Amino acid sequence: MANGSDGLNWSKILAGGVVLMVMMVISLPTLIVLFIGMLPTGVAAIIDRSEEKYGTFCVGGLNLCGVFPYITTLWFVDHTVNVATGMITDVFTLLVMYASAAFGWTMFMAIPPVIASFLSVMAQTRVKTLRALQREIMEEWGPGVASTVDDAPLDAPPEAPHS
Template sequence: MNRGQKKKTSSVALLAWIIVPVLMVFAWKVAILVTLGMLPTLVALVIDRRPEKYAAYCVGGFNLCGLVPWVVKLFVDGQTGLALQHIMTNPFSWLVIYGAAAMGWLVFSWTPELVLRMTAFRDRQEISSLQKRQETLVEEWGPDIIPPRAEEF
């Protein structure tokens, strides 16, 4: 880890140590909602063994997108206990929050396969194009331009 990365990490940690207590004191209802809503991201962070934590980024992004409308609703409703209770007891809110996280898991798990298939398709197209180009060159220059294969030696 170089010096710039270490400094960035320490500044993020310092910022978290400042923001989290302030959030817990002044907006504890939001903190409860965010903590419970972001549980799928925490699970992704724990079970992803790669140091880059791609699962946490993918699931966390989707999870946060599903959570933001409810956090905004909580702020608009005045951060009252009743507003938090309404969100927490509404199955639709949890469906949106955890459904978005599930979409993140789907994207995370299906993207490598999709990229692999697209790359294979592109490679087959390239091979076909090169074979047509080779046939054109053979017609133009004759069969002597094709080098002998290694197994023919």
């Protein structure tokens, strides 16, 4: 618990609370849509324990893509709590928001194995290339070149007679 208490960044919480309070005062409809629409991102942030939070970014990015058209509607058509409430109670709207988040999550799950397979193929190709290089060196310089023991060089030859 002590660690948990130490890990809390009270200044950030305070800043977040202040921003939240300000947004509640000046842009409550947007806040309502964002809060409900970005719930999957919140969930992803909670369950993504990695330091880099790639999952959160992935879900959040696509989740935002699903939410932001409704935000723009609010901003440029009618920025009221009723409209906002109407949006978050519309199943289709929620489907769009959450489906985009789900697509983000799917992408987060699918892309890494694809990338890993690709890198593996690349590595095998590199190994083959290196093995071929080693064979070439050994043919040119003999098996001694593969020795990991540091062979002593040939004893210093005696004085060469002049022909």
